Amino acid sequence: MTTRLAVLGAAVLLALSGCTSPPAEPAPVVPSAPADDLAELPAASAGGACILWDYDFIEQKIGIRFAVAAADQVEDTSSCVVQTMNAAWPDLSLSVVETTTANAEVFLDERMPEKASKLTGLGGAGYRLNTNAAGEHGPTVEIGWLSEAKQLQTLRFTFPKGATAADVKDMNAKLLDLAKALSTT
DSSP states (O other): OOHHHHHHHHHHHHHHHTTOOOOSSOOOOOOOOOGGGSOOOOGGGGOGGGGGOOHHHHHHHHSOOOOEEEEEEETTEEEEEEEOSSOSOSEEEEEEESOOOOOHHHIIIIISOTTOEEESSSSSEEEEEEEOOBTTEEEEEEEEEEOTTSOEEEEEEEEETTOOHHHHHHHHHHHHHHHHHHOOO
């Protein structure tokens, strides 16, 4: 597994463990197996926002098969990140704020990033933000929206290095289809 995935997993475990005292007996050490020998656990088994999707559903919508999921919950915000087994990117994340009092105008004025473009046909209000490659990864596509159920939802797809403008354009449409399928009413 990649270092990034290991760090993500450690962060999720630390967040979930809280400040409890250590167990009376140490947990047994389980030898790691090569990635090819691991059974694919359902994304929903990670908890958090991962309960809203599965690998088959994601693959049907965006054409990429993910196999690893990690989740977290902070106050009223649930999140999920999925990745492939063999690389840090691509990855896909979903965050859901359980409830908000924001209306469409407030969402677009205060929650939409400055360089984002307004989307129509997705919940009460929505935006799309494409960013350039940075650091170790390629460009990103982010779609955020205010659902009809008064939830703030955000999808973010991060490409590996080398993604083209055509790849980004194609993912814009696919990610919007995924967002519409996830949007709560």
